[in-house]
Amino acid sequence: MDQLSAMRVFVRVVETGNFTRAAAALDMPKTTVTNMVQGLEAHLHTTLLNRTTRRVMVTTDGALYYERALQILAEIDELDGSMSHSQARPSGRLRVEMAGAFADLVVIPNLCDFYTSYPQIQLDIGVGDRLVDYIAENVDCAIRGGTPTDQSLVARKVGELTIRTYASPIYLERHGTPQHPNDLIEGHLAVGYLNATSGKVFAMDFCRGDENIEIPPRYAVSVNDARSYANAILAGIGIGQTASFMVKDAVARGELVEILPEWDCEVLPIYIVYPQTRHLSNKVRVFVDWVAKRLQALKDPERQTRRPQLEAAE
Structure with a gap:
């Protein structure tokens, strides 16, 4: 035996x-x-x-x-x-869970770069915001937004995403442009973003110097997916706070406008999480390092904001 x-x-x-x-x-x-x-x-x-x-x-x-x-x-x-570690190239199957927006906009467009360095890794990507049974489903790690609360998981912070406040020109034509976060309390609608764990809608947070304001969003529509959230803002349904890299092309085309630019939001921390019972293998380690580099490339050099309304992968 x-x-x-x-x-x-x-x-x-x-x-x-x-x-x-x-x-x-x-x-x-x-x-x-x-x-x-x-x-x-x-x-x-x-x-x-x-x-x-x-x-x-x-x-x-x-x-x-x-x-x-x-x-x-x-x-x-x-x-x-x-x-x-120094003698062999990482190889084998690697099962990773991540949110759809992160997969579509960060990971998949850059996989050719990953496979140039690590051609012997077979990457299985699970897309979604669901809760994962890491052991039963044989998941090696997951990319998650926001600070993890599950004490059974090991979490390594790999980067941050800048969050800004946006609205579509269509929305602003109908409702006007808010001049202060308090304007959102009455007379404006937001797109609600649901916490995948609690089912509650996140508040919209604003910071300027020592002043911090939290606004419970008045919304007609709420979603629990980052791409759907950004699309709802694009459609003119309401104002929203989302990761700037997700909508930079829409802003460049004039389809979205940043509003309240002097008010910052907190950054969204991105973590790689894996079970405490799992050893961090070479294939997981190189993938984590690669994701960290991709996130570094997304950093906004002009301004780092604070807490996100959009928890893109939680």
């Missing part, structure tokens, strides 16, 4: 909750997964898992073995990575 391989299979069964999902995540036949766990139990002379027709439950011995196996596998992966 290859005890190391059996150990990896056992860990995946525990993390996914059953043999079928573990087999799919490992790209192995279910019978192979079952036989390897049974072989490990025979080798250890103990029962690690209790099986029923519906679920797999970890025994007391199994829970102890899982915790120790997790530490051993992480140490082995770290050792292998440190030995191979």
Whole structure:
């Protein structure tokens, strides 16, 4: 029996909750997964898992073995990575989750540059703002906007996005141009942006010097997707605060106008997050570094703003 391989299979069964999902995540036949766990139990002379027709439950011995196996596998992966980092090019499948706007406007247009340096990485991109089960879905990492609150995840800040306030000429012709954030309280409509986790609409924040103002948006439409949010502003439905890189072409064409330019918004921090139980492999590390460079290229050299209304990837 290859005890190391059996150990990896056992860990995946525990993390996914059953043999079928573990087999799919490992790209192995279910019978192979079952036989390897049974072989490990025979080798250890103990029962690690209790099986029923519906679920797999970890025994007391199994829970102890899982915790120790997790530490051993992480140490082995770290050792292998440190030995191979300078000798081998990163390779293999990399599963990454990110918001659609970030995928469409930052990552995908620049992937040829990524593959020039790392041609042996197979990148699987999951697009959306949904909550992710990193272990069961075998997700290596995710790109998220806003400061992460999940304590089970390791988070590395890789950059920031500048947020500004915009309206379409159509909207301004109908409603006039606000001269102060307080003008948005009455007589103006905003496009609402929904927090994907809480379902609440974000407030619009403004800052000028020591003055900070938070405006609950009056909205006719709210969305929970960054691209739809920007399109609603373009359509003249209301005023919105969005990442400047997303709408720079529309501004250049005169389809959007920056309003209240003397009032800043907070920047939107961008994080790469991954489970604490996952070792940061070379392929994840080079992707994280590459994303950080792409975000650096998007920085506004004239002005850094503060908190975003638009949480583009949260």
